[in-house]
Amino acid sequence: MFHMERELTQMMASLETTDGCEDRQQPKIYAKNSMDRFGDDLCQLLLSYLSFEDRFQLKCVSKQFRRTVFESVVSIEINDQFMQQILNTTITETLATIAIKCPNIETIDCRGIDTEYETHISELLAIFRDNCLNLRKIYCNLWQNSGQTMPRIGPLVTRINSLTLPDN
Amino acid sequence: MADNADHIDGDDNEDVRAQQNLIKIKLKSSEGGIYECGLTAAKMSDLVKNMVESLGTDAVVTTEPIILGNEAVTDAALKKIIEWVEFHWDDPPVDHDFEDEKDRRNEELSHWDKQFIDVDDQALLFDVIAAANYMDIKGLVEVGAKHICSKIRGKSCQEVREMLKITNDFTAEEEDAIHKENAWIYAKD
Numbered sequence: 001m002f003h004m005e006r007e008l009t010q011m012m013a014s015l016e017t018t019d020g021c022e023d024r025q026q027p028k029i030y031a032k033n034s035m036d037r038f039g040d041d042l043c044q045l046l047l048s049y050l051s052f053e054d055r056f057q058l059k060c061v062s063k064q065f066r067r068t069v070f071e072s073v074v075s076i077e078i079n080d081q082f083m084q085q086i087l088n089t090t091i092t093e094t095l096a097t098i099a100i101k102c103p104n105i106e107t108i109d110c111r112g113i114d115t116e117y118e119t120h121i122s123e124l125l126a127i128f129r130d131n132c133l134n135l136r137k138i139y140c141n142l143w144q145n146s147g148q149t150m151p152r153i154g155p156l157v158t159r160i161n162s163l164t165l166p167d168n
Numbered sequence: 169m170a171d172n173a174d175h176i177d178g179d180d181n182e183d184v185r186a187q188q189n190l191i192k193i194k195l196k197s198s199e200g201g202i203y204e205c206g207l208t209a210a211k212m213s214d215l216v217k218n219m220v221e222s223l224g225t226d227a228v229v230t231t232e233p234i235i236l237g238n239e240a241v242t243d244a245a246l247k248k249i250i251e252w253v254e255f256h257w258d259d260p261p262v263d264h265d266f267e268d269e270k271d272r273r274n275e276e277l278s279h280w281d282k283q284f285i286d287v288d289d290q291a292l293l294f295d296v297i298a299a300a301n302y303m304d305i306k307g308l309v310e311v312g313a314k315h316i317c318s319k320i321r322g323k324s325c326q327e328v329r330e331m332l333k334i335t336n337d338f339t340a341e342e343e344d345a346i347h348k349e350n351a352w353i354y355a356k357d
Contacts, residue, residue: 032291034333035316042301045309049273049317060346061325063337075270097349 040068048072052098073102074134079112083120095124099131106132109139182258189257191225194233195250201243202233205250209257210234213249214304240298248296252284252308259307277314285315290333 030037038046047069050058055073059066076098086094099105108128110121121140128135189206195216196202207225211217215236220228228234236246262272277285287293297312320328329336338346 031333032294033289034335035294036333036335037294038298042298042309045301046297046313046316049314050321054317054321056350058320058323058325058328060338060343061328061336062334065334066346 036062036064040064044068044071052076070101071104074104075107075109076102076105076128077112078108078110078124080114080117081112083113083117091120092123092127095127096131099128103132104134106134107137107139108135111139111141113141185258191229193220193228195246196233196235197243197246198237198239198241199243201246203246203250206254206257209250209253212253212257212305212307214306216303236299236303238299238302240295240302242292242295242299244292245295245299248284248287248292249299249303249305249308252311253305255280255284256307262307277311277318281311282315285311 035043035046043064047055047058047065050069052073055069059069105128108125110124113121125138125140185208189208191207192204193207193210193216194202195205195210207220207229211220216234219234241249285293285296287296293312293315297309297316300308300312316332319331323331325336328334336343
């Protein structure tokens with residue numbers, strides 16, 4: 001192609017370059033003290049210790065953050081506190097936003113949902129079932145009327161394990 | 169070839185590991201500096217481990233140093249990395265069970281690791297992280313990641329950009345649109 005020589009020199013002078021970046025035509029040289037120097041893979045790994053809320057909060061730092069901050073979410077824990085927080089919003093919309101952003105979720109743990117919010121569990125699981133194609137494990141408590149939940153995910157269930165805690 | 173089952177016989181044995189760490193090998197930074205490191209410690213780097221296994225331990229001990237060509241592996245970064253692996257080489261092996269993994273991810277850094285990674289010079293900090301990533305030292309990358317996450321937790325986007333010297337490449341309109349998605353976070357206030 002053209003400008004090959006210049007591109008090559010730039011490439012050699014650059015440190016880590018951001019790969020797969022949609023709007024940069026050429027590799028750039030980044031300052032050594034700037035996090036911009038890291039490629040997407042490393043950036044994703046570095047951000048993987050953030051809480052769920054922090055991820056939402058910080059996805060507007062840069063396009064690289066937006067691309068990478070949710071990639072590492074493979075499990076999500078939904079408890080009463082979380083439900084309380086999203087009850088003030090349109091629940092389905094908020095849950096769908098989360099599920100779409102985190103397509104790599106494999107595990108949902110909703111054992112922290114108490115009976116008060118139990119009615120939402122079936123809806124919640126359906127949303128994640130539709131958006132997270134890698135979903136493999138669901139941890140949840142069973143109640144007397146859990147029968148409503150099961151038919152919605154029923155055909156997808158291939159194995160049920162019962163975990164009983166020592167004190168219960 | 170990062171196959172966990174791919175252990176050499178006796179590799180997990182504590183005595184063997186301690187004895188092997190008395191064997192010193194040489195590592196060469198991208199700036200040309202040569203540094204000694206215990207064999208067991210050095211093998212915390214999957215990159216070094218694979219090289220040692222393909223070349224044979226004898227060859228590595230007696231011949232030229234192992235060259236770490238990535239630009240992030242500066243003299244200063246390599247010295248820090250050797251300090252870390254020499255402290256951690258006898259850590260118990262990591263369990264990848266779901267609950268254990270979750271606990272480990274949520275676990276705070278030890279006092280020693282906190283002091284180790286709290287480097288004022290951000291260029292050096294990033295060199296250490298990038299070099300650890302290149303050398304495939306997962307434990308050290310994790311320390312770097314936890315450190316960065318602890319620094320940016322609860323901060324605003326602008327504060328994070330300033331701290332980590334990140335360029336804001338969003339237009340004002342794009343930024344507004346993103347803020348709207350966050351309604352549920354602010355709803356609690």
